[in-house]
Amino acid sequence: MSNITLQIDGKEVSAKEGMTVLEAAQSVGIFIPTLCHHPSLEPYGACRLCLVELESRGRSRLVVSCIYPVEEGLVVKTRSEKVDRIRKMILELLLSHAPDAFDLQDLAEEYGADKYRFEKEPSFCVHCGLCVRYCAEVKQKKAIGFINRGTQREISFIPEIAAKECWNCKECFPLCPTEALQAAFVLTKALAFSSSSLEPSPAE
Amino acid sequence: MEMDRVDQIIDKHECEASSLIQILLDIQSENRWLPKEALEKVAERLQVPLTRIQHIATFYKAFSLVPKGRHGIHVCLGTACHVRGAKRVLDAVKDLTNIKPGETDLDLKFSLETVNCLGCCALGPVVEIDGKVYGNTAPAMIADVIKNYD
Numbered sequence: 470m471s472n473i474t475l476q477i478d479g480k481e482v483s484a485k486e487g488m489t490v491l492e493a494a495q496s497v498g499i500f501i502p503t504l505c506h507h508p509s510l511e512p513y514g515a516c517r518l519c520l521v522e523l524e525s526r527g528r529s530r531l532v533v534s535c536i537y538p539v540e541e542g543l544v545v546k547t548r549s550e551k552v553d554r555i556r557k558m559i560l561e562l563l564l565s566h567a568p569d570a571f572d573l574q575d576l577a578e579e580y581g582a583d584k585y586r587f588e589k590e591p592s593f594c595v596h597c598g599l600c601v602r603y604c605a606e607v608k609q610k611k612a613i614g615f616i617n618r619g620t621q622r623e624i625s626f627i628p629e630i631a632a633k634e635c636w637n638c639k640e641c642f643p644l645c646p647t648e649a650l651q652a653a654f655v656l657t658k659a660l661a662f663s664s665s666s667l668e669p670s671p672a673e
Numbered sequence: 674m675e676m677d678r679v680d681q682i683i684d685k686h687e688c689e690a691s692s693l694i695q696i697l698l699d700i701q702s703e704n705r706w707l708p709k710e711a712l713e714k715v716a717e718r719l720q721v722p723l724t725r726i727q728h729i730a731t732f733y734k735a736f737s738l739v740p741k742g743r744h745g746i747h748v749c750l751g752t753a754c755h756v757r758g759a760k761r762v763l764d765a766v767k768d769l770t771n772i773k774p775g776e777t778d779l780d781l782k783f784s785l786e787t788v789n790c791l792g793c794c795a796l797g798p799v800v801e802i803d804g805k806v807y808g809n810t811a812p813a814m815i816a817d818v819i820k821n822y823d
């Protein structure tokens with residue numbers, strides 16, 4: 470494996486080929502905020518919080534560090550006027566879904582994000598996919614997935630699988646960055662009213 | 674829907690996980706909706722998790738997870754049809770079928786849907802039933818047309 474040298478926030482960092490910029494930064498203790506990243510899951514790139522500014526050949530661009538592979542001679546800035554401005558906006562959008570999300574409070578303060586800037590849309594789920602991916606990748610049970618699309622997108626359990634697997638696991642609950650009870654609620658609903666989204670629901 | 678038929682459809686596509694959407698479309702067009710047993714069968718034979726099938730089946734509007742009527746009525750509410758009185762045509766259809774857009778009646782006769790432009794605005798207000806296009810519709814006229822379906 471060849472070694473790659475890049476610069477992160479003015480610091481020379483040597484990384485292995487195939488590492489992401491985020492991993493390279495973490496290996497030397499440089500902090501980049503993340504939400505949907507989890508060390509034991511495949512990179513996903515959903516929340517965009519981890520964006521950084523790259524400079525190459527005099528041009529700068531923004532990339533998502535948790536999925537961007539390291540390159541020789543990259544110049545990375547984890548904070549800049551542009552990065553901060555966009556990260557603040559992303560935080561505000563996330564907070565409109567989950568204003569009390571614990572993980573986001575400190576970041577909101579640091580970046581001056583106003584959690585009430587956008588109209589409250591209390592879906593609580595920010596589609597980070599941590600619960601869904603953990604269930605599929607680590608537990609290999611695939612009891613939970615996303616349904617619908619766009620603004621209607623939400624998590625949903627397959628009742629038959631959930632009834633067998635979930636009570637003894639529940640490991641996805643604490644992963645949720647917004648509200649540990651989100652998955653719990655959807656799970657309970659799935660089991661109690663066991664018509665899943667795959668079945669015709671009774672007319673409301 | 675007969676599960677043997679689902680098996681046949683899966684065989685036709687050589688049981689390929691990459692043909693998942695095509696298989697779902699075939700089931701949908703033959704059966705007009707995707708029953709849960711059929712999806713479970715597809716999941717099991719293609720070795721695709723049910724969560725993924727659920728994700729896809731709820732993502733595309735072409736799929737329905739609830740039973741659909743024998744006849745699909747699409748009333749155009751696009752701009753051109755709207756200004757030509759599509760709203761009143763829709764009201765007539767609603768009265769006659771006793772269902773609202775997005776619904777299916779209990780006898781599974783009709784499913785009603787509204788659409789936003791069928792691409793033949795000059796014929797507005799346009800109503801499409803089972804793929805047949807009716808142009809220049811009016812409430813009384815569409816009522817006569819619908820009575821001919823059973």
Ligand code: SF4
Nearest residue numbers: 594595597598600645
């Ligand atoms: S329920 Fe929580 S963990 Fe699951 S996708 Fe939504 S925000 Fe992420």
Ligand code: FES
Nearest residue numbers: 514516517519535
């Ligand atoms: S942590 Fe990189 S996009 Fe979420």
Ligand code: FES
Nearest residue numbers: 749751754791794
């Ligand atoms: S608006 Fe109805 S066909 Fe175009």
